[in-house]
Amino acid sequence: SQTIHQWPATLVQPVGSPLSLECTVEGTSNPNLYWYRQAAGRGLQLLFYSVGIGQISSEVPQNLSASRPQDRQFILSSKKLLLSDSGFYLCAWLGTSGYNEQFFGPGTRLTVL
Amino acid sequence: AQTVTQSQPEMSVQEAETVTLSCTYDTSENNYYLFWYKQPPSRQMILVIRQEAYKQQNATENRFSVNFQKAAKSFSLKISDSQLGDTAMYFCAFMYFWDAGNMLTFGGGTRLMVKP
Numbered sequence: 540s541q542t543i544h545q546w547p548a549t550l551v552q553p554v555g556s557p558l559s560l561e562c563t564v565e566g567t568s569n570p571n572l573y574w575y576r577q578a579a580g581r582g583l584q585l586l587f588y589s590v591g592i593g594q595i596s597s598e599v600p601q602n603l604s605a606s607r608p609q610d611r612q613f614i615l616s617s618k619k620l621l622l623s624d625s626g627f628y629l630c631a632w633l634g635t636s637g638y639n640e641q642f643f644g645p646g647t648r649l650t651v652l
Numbered sequence: 653a654q655t656v657t658q659s660q661p662e663m664s665v666q667e668a669e670t671v672t673l674s675c676t677y678d679t680s681e682n683n684y685y686l687f688w689y690k691q692p693p694s695r696q697m698i699l700v701i702r703q704e705a706y707k708q709q710n711a712t713e714n715r716f717s718v719n720f721q722k723a724a725k726s727f728s729l730k731i732s733d734s735q736l737g738d739t740a741m742y743f744c745a746f747m748y749f750w751d752a753g754n755m756l757t758f759g760g761g762t763r764l765m766v767k768p
Contacts (some may be wrong), residue, residue, distance in 0.1 A: 582758040633754050643697035
């Protein structure tokens with residue numbers, strides 16, 4: 540069966556520090572992968588998606604970037620965090636059953652101070 | 653671009669009762685998918701139910717069912733026999749059928765509280 544992991548679960552970082560969030564998927568190959576951000580009490584905003592290694596599409600211009608160095612690994616990064624980067628970050632993968640369902644990881648809670 | 657609107661920020665229901673959550677969307681496309689996701693206090697996003705726009709029959713999953721009104725661009729979720737474990741944020745989401753990236757657009761969510 541397929542599983543999706545996110546690391547770390549929680550993170551507290553000072554303004555201006557770098558960021559690296561990792562997402563890995565097991566049990567499937569070459570999945571579409573997604574990064575979403577959820578502000579407190581709000582819906583999900585799509586940040587990036589990837590349809591394959593090295594292929595990244597950005598939906599929202601900001602100081603965040605994404606990379607896909609391996610088939611089942613998706614990384615969200617920033618060189619300098621802003622206060623507004625605080626939130627809950629969710630990674631998701633597109634199921635391969637043909638039903639176009641996205642399945643989400645457990646998320647990372649980021650607090651920028 | 654498509655938009656998804658959930659007009660009920662918060663709702664409550666007594667245990668064992670039925671509750672309906674509303675969702676409307678705006679699109680000029682004819683082929684698309686609609687989803688309801690549940691986010692309990694653990695914040696894990698869980699797929700509840702999905703509907704293909706080309707299917708007239710409303711989807712059902714155990715106690716969860718949808719009322720899909722394509723002409724009205726409405727996609728409501730009905731939860732029957734509500735249980736305490738149904739307490740969560742519920743998000744409606746839209747996906748274009750022909751979208752190469754299979755991206756989801758989410759509504760703002762409805763917070764549902766099931767009371768004992």
